[in-house]
């Protein structure tokens with residue numbers, strides 16, 4: 541009788557998926573399982589630095605600068621899995637049949653799995669606001685971040701040519717969503733536009749950045765003291781803060797809010813929230829409308845002991861506090877480590893472990909070399925925070941790449957980011 545080696549299929553090579561694949565590859569015995577990681581892209585993306593790609597100051601559009609910034613945010617899967625036992629498959633997942641754990645790809649192929657892991661991340665939530673799909677930009681993926689930058693520069697050059705004749709209006713950029721990602725982008729836009737204006741001999745004061753937030757608080761995820769430092773920094777950079785302004789319609793060159801505010805804009809970026817990935821909705825599994833797959837404390841999907849979920853794909857509570865785990869990078873990486881251990885435990889017939897949501901560090905860059913860092917119980921703001929954030933990025937690169945490659949990539953990226961500021 542031939543005993544087949546079980547196949548573990550990981551859907552999604554983001555922060556959670558890559559962590560699971562690498563952990564399994566390092567800790568499994570060769571015959572224990574075959575690990576296949578599927579992603580639609582050929583590169584693993586590190587979203588916390590995508591705002592740098594969207595605001596790269598590259599006056600002469602030098603290819604080298606763009607290339608290094610690209611490398612900062614994305615690493616080819618071939619490099620990550622070089623020398624490991626992970627099989628990488630570049631395919632786009634269409635749906636899965638949960639009863640048989642069969643993955644269906646958009647090209648019509650299928651792939652069966654003994655153990656399946658959902659790590660597909662999330663999708664942008666537009667809350668039914670008309671016009672967002674067609675008129676607003678996002679930076680959820682690397683091509684989107686690059687496209688946003690091209691659009692912004694194009695719009696600025698168009699504005700400059702027009703304003704040679706008519707100086708009557710400001711150049712306006714609107715960012716919708718006052719969480720960390722929105723704050724990072726709005727702050728960096730303010731820095732970027734001033735430099736663009738300087739380069740093209742336009743008065744920098746005509747550039748305006750608006751940050752819209754439907755809730756009461758911008759930077760709600762930061763502790764109050766750190767939040768105050770962040771808000772003060774945003775004001776210094778000239779970002780106009782608009783809490784309690786709920787955007788209800790987006791047009792090609794304007795947006796309006798439910799309170800009556802109307803703004804003529806040159807670029808709109810939507811970072812107002814995330815929702816459950818369409819693949820999950822199509823797969824007959826228990827899903828929370830905005831939060832991903834319902835999972836138990838071991839991160840196995842409820843009612844499906846051979847299907848796990850991690851990162852933005854999972855809706856799980858901390859068993860100690862009962863709090864729902866937020867969709868952030870650190871949680872995705874930690875959940876990935878727990879899912880990987882539980883897969884091996886399952887294959888070995890051992891009891892599974894629980895995911896405990898330990899206090900997480902948060903890092904938010906607020907324009908140039910200024911960052912807010914909360915490393916419980918410590919808080920750092922300003923240049924010290926920025927330095928700590930660079931070290932956190934280095935730590936992440938070390939976790940997915942060989943040490944020398946990680947260090948070289950980080951060194952290059954810090955040089956370009958410093959020039960970018």
Ligand SMILES: Cc1cc2nc3c(=O)[nH]c(=O)nc-3n(C[C@H](O)[C@H](O)[C@H](O)COP(=O)(O)OP(=O)(O)OC[C@H]3O[C@@H](n4cnc5c(N)ncnc54)[C@H](O)[C@@H]3O)c2cc1C
Pocket residue numbers: 551552553554555556557578579580581584585586587588589590591631632633634659660661662679680681720721819850851852853867868869870872903904
């Ligand atoms: C712009 C931005 C900035 C952020 N900044 C921060 C930050 O500063 N701090 C922080 O803690 N968190 C931040 N986050 C959130 C954080 O990045 C996410 O919580 C984290 O990436 C989730 O990890 P994940 O593995 O679940 O999904 P992801 O990292 O999103 O990975 C999902 C993977 O699935 C692949 N995929 C998706 N659909 C398919 C499909 N149909 N077929 C095949 N493959 C598919 C994608 O290509 C991707 O590689 C940010 C997010 C964004 C978008």
